[in-house]
Amino acid sequence: MIAPSTNNGLSGNAENLGRLLNRRNYYFVPFRQDNPITKPRSIVFDFESLIKTIEYALDGEQISPILL
Numbered sequence: 330m331i332a333p334s335t336n337n338g339l340s341g342n343a344e345n346l347g348r349l350l351n352r353r354n355y356y357f358v359p360f361r362q363d364n365p366i367t368k369p370r371s372i373v374f375d376f377e378s379l380i381k382t383i384e385y386a387l388d389g390e391q392i393s394p395i396l397l
Contacts, residue, residue: 330386332358332374339370350395356386361397 363371385392
């Protein structure tokens with residue numbers, strides 16, 4: 330399970346995140362832009378979705394939507 334939070338997620342790391350999204354047995358906690366105005370490349374995971382993501386992952390499913 331991966332819960333991305335980074336100041337550079339939508340630029341330098343976007344390719345790597347995309348690769349993991351297409352692999353089996355990697356499950357993402359839904360994430361969103363942190364602050365599109367002052368930090369346009371920053372992402373943070375949705376803490377409230379953490380437990381639900383774990384439950385889905387244990388069943389081999391990705392919670393949806395991933396991008397909030």
